[in-house]
Amino acid sequence: MGFLDRLFPNLGKSRARGKSGYTRAEGPHGLWFYVQCDRCGEKIAVRLRTTSEVQKREGPDADLGPGQYFVRKTIVGSQCYQRIEATVDFDSKYNLVDADIKHGKLITQKEYEQRDEY
Numbered sequence: 811m812g813f814l815d816r817l818f819p820n821l822g823k824s825r826a827r828g829k830s831g832y833t834r835a836e837g838p839h840g841l842w843f844y845v846q847c848d849r850c851g852e853k854i855a856v857r858l859r860t861t862s863e864v865q866k867r868e869g870p871d872a873d874l875g876p877g878q879y880f881v882r883k884t885i886v887g888s889q890c891y892q893r894i895e896a897t898v899d900f901d902s903k904y905n906l907v908d909a910d911i912k913h914g915k916l917i918t919q920k921e922y923e924q925r926d927e928y
């Protein structure tokens with residue numbers, strides 16, 4: 811780690827750009843993102859509290875993802891018992907930067923709101 815990295819550990823991350831359309835803010839501390847279950851195709855809206863569930867990427871977590879903040883969450887929908895393991899990275903304004911979703915995939919708010927077409 812260089813001198814600047816130690817001084818500003820998140821300096822290199824400030825350029826990680828948030829993707830639009832994947833989150834919706836609700837009030838000062840609420841944040842929604844959306845996933846789709848791999849097994850049954852259910853679209854699930856997930857609400858986060860930025861004050862308690864979202865963690866800062868620092869210490870041993872700092873290099874494990876591109877965001878300044880992240881959340882790790884297990885999501886279970888209502889149509890099947892598949893456990894969807896989500897790790898989602900956010901920038902300093904809680905825009906979604908990257909997501910790793912096991913047993914599911916990340917979808918946009920628009921995709922979530924589109925009714926199933928099959």
Ligand SMILES: [Zn+2]
Binds near residue numbers: 848850889
């Ligand atoms: Zn499912």
